[in-house]
Amino acid sequence: MIKKTSLAVAALAVLTGCGNAQAGGEPKAGASATPGTATVDKKLQMESVQADCMKQKGFKYVAYVPPEEKKTAAEIKRDNGDYQEMRKHREKYGFEVFAEFVYPGEVGISKEEAKIDKDPNTKITRDLSTAQYKAYRKSLEACFSRAAKQVLGKTVTQRMDIYNQFAKAKKLMVAREMDGDQRLVALASSMADCLRGKGYTVTKTAPRDISMGVHDTINDTMSRIGAKQEGIAWEPGSKSIIQANLTAAQAKPYLQKEIKAALDDLECGKDFYPAYNPKDLKINNTLFAEYALR
Numbered sequence: 001m002i003k004k005t006s007l008a009v010a011a012l013a014v015l016t017g018c019g020n021a022q023a024g025g026e027p028k029a030g031a032s033a034t035p036g037t038a039t040v041d042k043k044l045q046m047e048s049v050q051a052d053c054m055k056q057k058g059f060k061y062v063a064y065v066p067p068e069e070k071k072t073a074a075e076i077k078r079d080n081g082d083y084q085e086m087r088k089h090r091e092k093y094g095f096e097v098f099a100e101f102v103y104p105g106e107v108g109i110s111k112e113e114a115k116i117d118k119d120p121n122t123k124i125t126r127d128l129s130t131a132q133y134k135a136y137r138k139s140l141e142a143c144f145s146r147a148a149k150q151v152l153g154k155t156v157t158q159r160m161d162i163y164n165q166f167a168k169a170k171k172l173m174v175a176r177e178m179d180g181d182q183r184l185v186a187l188a189s190s191m192a193d194c195l196r197g198k199g200y201t202v203t204k205t206a207p208r209d210i211s212m213g214v215h216d217t218i219n220d221t222m223s224r225i226g227a228k229q230e231g232i233a234w235e236p237g238s239k240s241i242i243q244a245n246l247t248a249a250q251a252k253p254y255l256q257k258e259i260k261a262a263l264d265d266l267e268c269g270k271d272f273y274p275a276y277n278p279k280d281l282k283i284n285n286t287l288f289a290e291y292a293l294r
Contacts, residue, residue, distance in 0.1 A: 040065065042292035046147045053143035059136055061143075062120040081277035083270055090266055094258035095215045097222050101251035109243060152292060166291045171208075173283045178207045184279070187272040194268035200261075211276055214265040218258050225254075 100108030226242030227234035
């Protein structure tokens with residue numbers, strides 16, 4: 001049977017580093033960075049179309065939108081680049097890569113899995129045989145495509161396409177609104193010099209690249225372990241992240257190294273992140289509403 005977590009892993013990889021949805025506009029200090037009304041309405045419409053479509057195909061599907069998660073003041077500050085709150089978080093979780101094995105359900109893929117388990121459709125699929133599950137998934141992809149076209153005006157053939165379209169749209173917006181911001185470019189260049197001084201290899205210094213540069217090296221470590229466990233080929237720098245399977249004890253040494261890297265990254269980006277994160281959040285706000293994500 002196809003693992004239910006595979007899409008969550010892929011989707012999280014696409015959305016890594018994203019802020020939290022708040023439909024449209026510049027994030028306000030102290031505001032709750034949660035999905036706006038327009039985004040929630042689109043999600044409800046998407047679910048309704050999928051439920052009707054699945055019923056027509058002879059399958060049971062419950063229209064379900066997870067309850068809105070309220071962000072804490074600390075989370076909102078982190079999303080806007082607050083140094084003290086980012087430091088507190090990174091001192092425990094690093095970039096949230098290996099921390100999910102040490103603190104299951106608190107961050108990363110394991111947290112996404114917990115959300116999946118609350119979806120009533122998860123139980124429906126668990127009760128299906130392998131053949132039934134494959135037929136169910138094929139029909140659900142077709143129904144998602146119908147919903148995406150009808151509600152969002154997007155042409156997709158499978159659910160992952162919407163995440164890929166989001167990623168491409170974000171790349172264009174980042175290039176236009178961040179890479180052209182001379183202040184951000186200067187701050188990113190200074191951050192790159194600082195990281196090199198700490199022994200990190202930095203080849204790309206555009207704002208988006210520098211914001212994820214050290215983080216991506218930790219993702220590469222995860223993928224290297226995952227690829228070895230799965231017995232598959234993987235090349236450093238690949239956009240795909242191969243999830244490893246580790247115990248807490250096995251993950252702790254990797255998390256310790258990750259935390260050091262995350263704190264080095266933060267120290268070098270002390271001036272960069274307060275300027276970068278709000279702009280990144282604004283872009284995410286716009287795109288999350290357009291693609292009904294988060």
